[in-house]
Amino acid sequence: MPHETSPLSLAQSLLRCPSVTPEEGGALAFIEGVLKQAGFEVHRPVFSEPGTPDVENLYARYGSGEPYLLFAGHTDVVPPGDASRWTHDPFSGEIHGGELYGRGAVDMKGGVACMMAAALDFIRNTPGFKGSIGFLITGDEEGPAVNGTVKLLEWAKGRGERFDHCILGEPTNPNQLGDMIKIGRRGSLTGRIVVEGKQGHVAYPHLADNPIPGMMRLLSGLLSEPLDHGTEHFDASNLEVTTVDVGNLASNVIPAEVRATFNIRFNDLWTPQSLEEEIESRLREAAGNTVRYRLTMDPTNAVAFLTPPNAFVGFIADAIKAETGFQPKLSTTGGTSDARFIVKDCPVVEFGLVGQTMHQIDERVPVADLDRLTGIYRKVLDAYFAAAS
Secondary structure, eight states: OOOOSSSSHHHHHTSOOBBBBOOOOTHHHHHHHHHHHTOEEEOOOOOEETTTTEEEOEEEEEOOSSSSSEEEOOOOOOOOOOOOGHHHHSSOEEEETTTTSSTTTTEEEEHHHHHHHHHHHHHHHSTOSSEEEEEESSOTTTTTTSSSSSHHOOOOOOTOOOOOOOOOOOBBSSTTTEEEOEEEOOOOEEEEEEEEEEEETTTTTTGGGSSSSHHHHHHHHHSSSSSSOSSSSSSSOOEEEEEEOOOOOOTTTTTTTEEEEEEEOOOOTOOHHHHHHHHHHHHHHHTTOOOOEEEEOOOOOOOEEOSSSSSHHHHHHHHHHHHSOOOEEEEOSSSOHHHHHHHTOEEEEOOBBBBBBSSTTTTTTEEEHHHHHHHHHHHHHHHHHHHOO
């Protein structure tokens, strides 16, 4: 029996799949059935890594020519929390007041449904178009992100797949559909400092060595000057101290050591390596010959990247303007996403639904936004493959 391929029907079917990370929950199986019926070649690779759960993923392609436009996303969702606090069951896909309720409605099963609806409509109405359309869908975006997009991209490259451009359907709009396109993301780097002292009684400070003043000195050295002043497409890099801890429950004891953690969201002026060198230099200068400390930097795969405004970005911006009347802002704000992995293989732009309720109780999306987002993706497909012809 043919599947209903309206964005609402597709979204409801996906929301009814309890695909809480790392469970597939039937979501990828549903997508596989819909895409195979439309003529896509579909694969469901499962990836593993010691210490992490096995994760099912999906890769699908229609066509064999160039250019190749890839849609990327994820069907795994965060836990719904206390289901009794939801207005509707988080996996029911209920509609109320013109809004579709469910865990993943905006992050990002709704976006996946719109991608599918647009692609299927384009294929039906544009027979013999020049090029290929693909889907790269993971079940590991909300989890460790180890057995998902990174390995799925490696698997696809091993098969000889090469992508020209990618749209990632994360919920990029802060207030209304059409607000914002993400053309890049900041990197993320975490560091940890330990300052050593000597424990002792507060009444006899000459017999102890309080490490807290030393830590204050080091943190002041890190924060005294901005890392940079931003670039054309990025805000200034930002260092935030997130913990300072001595683990000391006694008010009359000088602690033996103090620990601090900081995180830096950095722009394209930096790499993790150059940033680490800057941090080490600032700490050495602040410490002088008096503060004993250790610095460790956590490994990171979150590196700043940018897809410069070009014809591809223009196709998306024009489609948004035509569908919503808004001229979207080109942004690099926010946290990290799977785009940081995809950009190594092709230019990637993020555009999806409004993210105000993502990860919240009563996550929901206006049904009208599903139709509008599908219309935007459909216009992008028209412009993209028309340009190729």
